[in-house]
Amino acid sequence: MSALGHLIEEEGIATVAIALVRPQAERTRPPRALWVPFELGRPFGPPSDPAFQTGVIRAALGLLESGAGPVLLTDFPADDPRETPDPGWRPPIEAGAYRDGEAEALADAVQAELWELASAYAASCTARGRSTVGLSTLAPAACGEYVAAWLRGTSTGNAPPSPVPDLSPILCLRFAIDDLKAYALEAALAGGGSPSSRQLGDWLWNETATGAAIHELRRRLVAGEDERAKQIAGMFLVPALRLAG
Numbered sequence: 397m398s399a400l401g402h403l404i405e406e407e408g409i410a411t412v413a414i415a416l417v418r419p420q421a422e423r424t425r426p427p428r429a430l431w432v433p434f435e436l437g438r439p440f441g442p443p444s445d446p447a448f449q450t451g452v453i454r455a456a457l458g459l460l461e462s463g464a465g466p467v468l469l470t471d472f473p474a475d476d477p478r479e480t481p482d483p484g485w486r487p488p489i490e491a492g493a494y495r496d497g498e499a500e501a502l503a504d505a506v507q508a509e510l511w512e513l514a515s516a517y518a519a520s521c522t523a524r525g526r527s528t529v530g531l532s533t534l535a536p537a538a539c540g541e542y543v544a545a546w547l548r549g550t551s552t553g554n555a556p557p558s559p560v561p562d563l564s565p566i567l568c569l570r571f572a573i574d575d576l577k578a579y580a581l582e583a584a585l586a587g588g589g590s591p592s593s594r595q596l597g598d599w600l601w602n603e604t605a606t607g608a609a610i611h612e613l614r615r616r617l618v619a620g621e622d623e624r625a626k627q628i629a630g631m632f633l634v635p636a637l638r639l640a641g
Contacts, residue, residue, distance in 0.1 A: 413429040431472065448477065566622070
């Protein structure tokens with residue numbers, strides 16, 4: 397986007413970008429950019445908060461009036477107001493304890509956890525009138541079965557075939573994992589309260605069988621010999637901020 401911004405500016409059209417990763421913006425040097433301290437996927441801040449989002453947009457467009465340059469990188473002064481933890485929020489299920497390398501046990505635990513979360517997920521969908529689950533086109537239970545099959549397959553060196561005709565096994569795995577993450581996080585919203593995204597992330601990645609299973613699959617696939625699987629697992633299964641070290 398930074399290179400594209402410079403090309404557009406050469407045609408006499410002013411540009412401004414929203415930067416979510418400041419070091420990247422510093423390296424790529426866009427003509428004008430507003431760095432925002434929000435999580436990836438939320439360049440304008442919290443959802444369903446038009447007043448706050450309008451403030452972000454106005455701050456970005458305000459850079460067009462600045463005479464500084466040729467490269468201008470400015471910090472947005474406010475944090476996401478919804479990132480304050482809610483001390484009253486409670487997760488829908490009790491935390492588990494999972495150890496690295498236990499692929500077979502994790503496979504069983506993921507499927508059991510899906511059933512534990514089912515009522516909370518259904519209540520969340522009813523309350524919000526929507527769900528983001530569905531990227532893989534598989535039902536949540538089928539997603540759990542496929543992820544479990546991959547866990548068992550990596551133990552024996554055999555990847556399971558894709559249950560979706562138009563998707564390769566590794567791409568189907570990626571989408572099934574995205575659906576399982578959405579399923580768990582939506583279930584976590586059913587108990588009321590206003591948990592921050594960090595609270596939800598801490599619960600998913602540190603306390604659930606789903607999070608432990610995704611970490612284990614990523615570790616095994618990145619260490620394997622399938623280059624495409626290594627690339628997809630390394631880039632898409634676990635957020636960078638959730639990787640140890």
